[in-house]
Amino acid sequence: MNNTSVSNTYDKKLARRERVRKFLRTMFGRKVVIAAAVMLFIFIFIAVFASVLTPYDPNITSPYQAFEAPSSAHWLGCDEFGRDVLTRLFYGARVSLIVGVLAVIIACVIGVFLGLCAAYFGGVVDVIIMRCSEALMSIPRIMVSIALIVIIGSSITDLAIILAIPTIPGYIRMIRGQALSLKNSDYVKAAEMQGANSLYVMLTQILPNAISPIIVMMTQQVGTTILMESGLSYVGIGIKIPIASWGTMISNGKNYLITQPMLAIIPGICVALLVICLNVLGDGVRDAMDPRLRGEA
Amino acid sequence: MSLLLDINNIETCFRTEDRVLKILDGVTIQVKKGEIVGLVGESGSGKSVTMMSSIQLLSNSGKVTSGRVELDENGKNILEYKKNSDDMRKIRGGRIGMIFQEPMTSLNPVMPIGRQIQETIMEHIGLNKEEAKARAIEMMKLVNIPDAEERYDNYAQQFSGGMRQRIMIAMVLAAEPDVLIADEATTALDVTTQAQLLEMIKELSVKTGVAVVLVTHNLGIVARYADRIYVMYSGNVVETADTLTIFKDPQHPYTRGLLNAIPRLTDPEDRVLTPIDGLPPTPLARPTYCPFYERCNYCVPDCAEKPKPQLAEIGQGHFVACHLGRAEKDEKAKEIALKEGRSRPEKHISDEICLNVENVKKSFDIYKGLMQRKVGSFNAIEDISFNVRRGETLGIVGESGCGKTTLARCILRMYKPDGGKIELFGKDIASLGRSEMKPFRSQMSMVFQDPFSSLNPRMTAGDIVGQPLRIQKMTSSRAEYEKRVDELFRTVGMDPNQKDRYPHEFSGGQRQRLGIARALALKPNLLILDEPISALDVSIQAQVINLLEELQSSMGLAYLFIAHDLAVVKHISDRILVMYLGRVMEIADSSELYENPLHPYTKALLSSVPLVDPEKEIGREYIPMKGEVPSVMNRPKGCPFSDRCDHATEKCRSTIPELKDAGNGHMVSCFLYYER
Numbered sequence: 001m002n003n004t005s006v007s008n009t010y011d012k013k014l015a016r017r018e019r020v021r022k023f024l025r026t027m028f029g030r031k032v033v034i035a036a037a038v039m040l041f042i043f044i045f046i047a048v049f050a051s052v053l054t055p056y057d058p059n060i061t062s063p064y065q066a067f068e069a070p071s072s073a074h075w076l077g078c079d080e081f082g083r084d085v086l087t088r089l090f091y092g093a094r095v096s097l098i099v100g101v102l103a104v105i106i107a108c109v110i111g112v113f114l115g116l117c118a119a120y121f122g123g124v125v126d127v128i129i130m131r132c133s134e135a136l137m138s139i140p141r142i143m144v145s146i147a148l149i150v151i152i153g154s155s156i157t158d159l160a161i162i163l164a165i166p167t168i169p170g171y172i173r174m175i176r177g178q179a180l181s182l183k184n185s186d187y188v189k190a191a192e193m194q195g196a197n198s199l200y201v202m203l204t205q206i207l208p209n210a211i212s213p214i215i216v217m218m219t220q221q222v223g224t225t226i227l228m229e230s231g232l233s234y235v236g237i238g239i240k241i242p243i244a245s246w247g248t249m250i251s252n253g254k255n256y257l258i259t260q261p262m263l264a265i266i267p268g269i270c271v272a273l274l275v276i277c278l279n280v281l282g283d284g285v286r287d288a289m290d291p292r293l294r295g296e297a
Numbered sequence: 298m299s300l301l302l303d304i305n306n307i308e309t310c311f312r313t314e315d316r317v318l319k320i321l322d323g324v325t326i327q328v329k330k331g332e333i334v335g336l337v338g339e340s341g342s343g344k345s346v347t348m349m350s351s352i353q354l355l356s357n358s359g360k361v362t363s364g365r366v367e368l369d370e371n372g373k374n375i376l377e378y379k380k381n382s383d384d385m386r387k388i389r390g391g392r393i394g395m396i397f398q399e400p401m402t403s404l405n406p407v408m409p410i411g412r413q414i415q416e417t418i419m420e421h422i423g424l425n426k427e428e429a430k431a432r433a434i435e436m437m438k439l440v441n442i443p444d445a446e447e448r449y450d451n452y453a454q455q456f457s458g459g460m461r462q463r464i465m466i467a468m469v470l471a472a473e474p475d476v477l478i479a480d481e482a483t484t485a486l487d488v489t490t491q492a493q494l495l496e497m498i499k500e501l502s503v504k505t506g507v508a509v510v511l512v513t514h515n516l517g518i519v520a521r522y523a524d525r526i527y528v529m530y531s532g533n534v535v536e537t538a539d540t541l542t543i544f545k546d547p548q549h550p551y552t553r554g555l556l557n558a559i560p561r562l563t564d565p566e567d568r569v570l571t572p573i574d575g576l577p578p579t580p581l582a583r584p585t586y587c588p589f590y591e592r593c594n595y596c597v598p599d600c601a602e603k604p605k606p607q608l609a610e611i612g613q614g615h616f617v618a619c620h621l622g623r624a625e626k627d628e629k630a631k632e633i634a635l636k637e638g639r640s641r642p643e644k645h646i647s648d649e650i651c652l653n654v655e656n657v658k659k660s661f662d663i664y665k666g667l668m669q670r671k672v673g674s675f676n677a678i679e680d681i682s683f684n685v686r687r688g689e690t691l692g693i694v695g696e697s698g699c700g701k702t703t704l705a706r707c708i709l710r711m712y713k714p715d716g717g718k719i720e721l722f723g724k725d726i727a728s729l730g731r732s733e734m735k736p737f738r739s740q741m742s743m744v745f746q747d748p749f750s751s752l753n754p755r756m757t758a759g760d761i762v763g764q765p766l767r768i769q770k771m772t773s774s775r776a777e778y779e780k781r782v783d784e785l786f787r788t789v790g791m792d793p794n795q796k797d798r799y800p801h802e803f804s805g806g807q808r809q810r811l812g813i814a815r816a817l818a819l820k821p822n823l824l825i826l827d828e829p830i831s832a833l834d835v836s837i838q839a840q841v842i843n844l845l846e847e848l849q850s851s852m853g854l855a856y857l858f859i860a861h862d863l864a865v866v867k868h869i870s871d872r873i874l875v876m877y878l879g880r881v882m883e884i885a886d887s888s889e890l891y892e893n894p895l896h897p898y899t900k901a902l903l904s905s906v907p908l909v910d911p912e913k914e915i916g917r918e919y920i921p922m923k924g925e926v927p928s929v930m931n932r933p934k935g936c937p938f939s940d941r942c943d944h945a946t947e948k949c950r951s952t953i954p955e956l957k958d959a960g961n962g963h964m965v966s967c968f969l970y971y972e973r
Contacts, residue, residue, distance in 0.1 A: 015797045019797070185750050185751075186745040186746075186747060186750045186751035187750070187751055187752055187753040187761075189711065189743075189745075190743065190745065190751060190764075190815065191764065191768070192711065193709050193711065193738065193742060193743055194738055194742070194764060194765040194768045194769065194818075194819070195734070195735040195738035195739075195765075195768055195769055196764075196768045200768065204753075204756075205753055208753075208755035208756075209753070209754065209755055289755075290755075291754065291755065291799035291801065292754065292799070292801050
């Protein structure tokens with residue numbers, strides 16, 4: 001008896017390790033996903049160790065270096081205030097990643113929860129949640145953000161929250177649509193019949209089957225959010241000058257697009273690369289989460 | 298008689314991403330003028346692919362790689378025509394017409410049905426518009442569509458499923474084809490509608506001389522309607538003969554196995570079903586020897602050495618693809634009979650009432666318009682009363698829309714009934730709230746119809762089976778939980794080592810076993826089975842039925858067995874309840890009900906069920922039912938069956954008959970039996 005239970009837990013551990021292995025193997029089954037993961041790792045590494053990687057301070061201006069061309073001292077040259085572009089890029093990664101990822105996570109958690117509630121409970125709950133989200137959607141995103149900045153403030157976390165709020169309705173609508181069709185499936189009925197409470201049914205039965213499009217949506221939203229943040233910075237109400245973010249760098253660089261195109265293009269490439277990485281990774285995670293694609297056998 | 302359609306030794310392959318699957322492995326089928334040919338086999342056996350191949354209707358990934366298809370023995374292989382060439386299109390539709398299972402997707406929803414028939418006629422016969430319209434109306438009358446002239450301009454969605462299938466037939470026959478292929482054309486329909494439609498097809502075949510190919514998995518249908526039968530297995534025809542011979546003297550072990558696996562209405566009470574073990578080989582792993590070898594209980598080791606057996610004539614028009622001769626098989630049959638000798642598990646029915654339902658009602662509101670205003674309501678079920686004893690099986694039969702599932706959901710308290718009592722061991726649960734219901738949840742559970750949608754695809758088999766234990770916190774430790782889950786796996790005949798697999802890795806039968814294991818997790822007393830086997834293949838059905846019977850015997854479970862297949866219900870039930878339009882028509886012991894049905898509806902229903910025995914079918918009375926099942930929203934005022942009943946009187950139309958005992962516990966709600 002004792003023996004079997006021991007071998008059982010051993011089997012369990014082995015099985016779990018096996019499952020993790022399969023998960024990773026499916027996720028990284030395509031080479032492009034590996035490339036994306038490496039890329040993302042580099043971005044994160046840069047963001048974390050920005051202060052070690054570069055000898056310069058991102059915010060101290062030195063007017064006599066303005067628009068200096070790339071050299072061995074300043075690999076990507078200097079901007080209009082003579083600040084090292086590469087340094088600002090490194091520190092900007094920090095802000096952009098935090099704002100982008102945090103905003104998406106906040107929006108996703110709130111949106112998914114509300115969407116599940118709307119679909120599962122229906123009736124009055126559904127009406128209230130959906131009408132509110134429609135009201136929010138009917139106001140332009142940028143206006144909502146501006147209004148909120150005035151109320152909340154514009155630190156990095158404030159900004160993440162502010163950028164998250166206008167994207168919540170998207171998550172609500174997407175998960176609600178998925179959940180509505182899943183809610184009447186037999187396995188959900190079965191769980192209800194076994195006496196499961198609503199939260200259990202929503203989280204274990206409906207959510208795992210409805211999550212795939214959400215993951216894809218999240219990865220796309222990171223990019224949009226970073227661009228939104230740059231938009232706000234452009235209007236001058238986003239990240240406070242002189243803190244560097246890719247958004248502020250693009251919007252500053254725009255002024256010199258003809259004479260110094262690299263000032264806007266380089267942070268632009270960074271945003272694009274990050275968004276592509278996240279999209280590809282998102283696809284990988286989605287595939288790996290589906291047992292049918294994982295090829296469990 | 299001369300051959301009309303000669304499909305000769307065709308092989309069809311399908312290309313998938315990385316390999317080529319040979320779906321048909323040399324199929325030969327011949328259709329003579331004016332006859333009805335049955336093509337039977339389980340899902341995946343290649344029945345439909347055969348017919349599709351013959352008229353080049355395969356999707357782009359499929360290709361007929363060898364063989365010939367000839368019409369009229371004229372020596373012209375029609376497979377040589379290009380897929381979309383004029384010649385091929387003239388044959389397809391013009392000479393060979395095909396109707397499919399789903400009438401809704403086969404008809405154009407945005408074009409009046411009359412116009413669709415008219416177009417077919419103009420295309421294939423070349424009449425002008427007015428003539429074609431007249432002919433279209435004629436065709437609609439031919440397939441018994443009432444008020445054909447008025448309904449000419451109606452759209453497909455204004456017709457019921459049965460009517461749509463009639464329209465499809467009218468459209469196909471309008472082109473005056475010589476062969477009509479009906480690919481599972483009646484599978485999605487109710488028994489009575491199915492019988493109406495097949496009777497009509499048979500009549501049409503006599504009247505117009507059209508040959509019919511009935512492609513189906515239902516042996517009853519071919520027994521009743523076909524002249525000759527082809528039995529297919531894993532891309533091969535394994536046996537063919539005229540209908541009487543196939544059923545009286547089946548020679549292929551697979552045919553014998555099928556016939557032993559299906560329940561029949563005429564079965565004695567102690568009949569045991571013998572399932573065919575295992576699963577058919579996938580086209581990928583089809584062996585070079587006999588494809589049935591692995592599941593065959595007649596096989597000798599030699600069978601695996603020899604190449605695949607070819608069809609050989611053993612009697613007048615009787616071909617079998619089996620290495621063994623008749624004598625060898627008879628010998629073996631005796632051996633098998635001795636070895637098996639299984640008897641039906643014993644029933645232990647106690648007098649204790651497990652479930653008592655009294656006058657249960659449930660109505661649904663109808664909402665309409667932008668504001669979802671309530672515009673009315675209809676009673677899905679009315680005045681349902683019955684009881685189930687411990688260890689007993691009560692079968693509930695009725696056509697779709699009669700309220701079977703609504704009733705099940707009321708009992709399980711997925712719905713709150715509007716009135717009446719539902720007593721579970723004497724305690725009324727009809728009006729309990731969600732949390733008050735929780736302790737009662739462990740006493741009853743449900744097995745669902747669709748084994749694919751009833752298991753959460755993101756959970757492992759072990760998690761699914763153990764879920765009720767986790768929800769109800771029935772086990773105190775992890776070890777105890779694992780032990781119980783293992784035990785449940787073994788109870789339903791599955792290997793606990795498969796716990797970590799996901800539902801999609803199991804076959805339909807195995808999934809249904811998982812569903813049963815989950816239902817048993819909380820040790821319930823009552824199991825509600827909602828069409829638990831109708832999505833499974835014949836040979837697998839028998840496995841599940843036997844499992845259910847064993848479980849009932851060993852655990853003393855009470856079953857509420859909901860199904861539309863009357864033969865299955867008869868086989869498994871002790872008593873049967875017949876429902877029609879949300880009301881109970883009749884309740885009786887199962888043998889009593891089949892031998893002596895009282896209610897006119899029950900009589901008509903029983904006569905619609907084909908018997909799987911052509912000898913008994915000869916001279917059997919078919920009681921045609923008038924019209925169609927009305928919707929519950931316009932249920933007749935009096936007896937719900939009054940507008941379709943031949944015996945209906947004024948009284949029947951104005952007052953609802955009560956359910957009364959007609960002797961021996963045989964309850965019937967019909968005025969015919971009141972005065973006696």
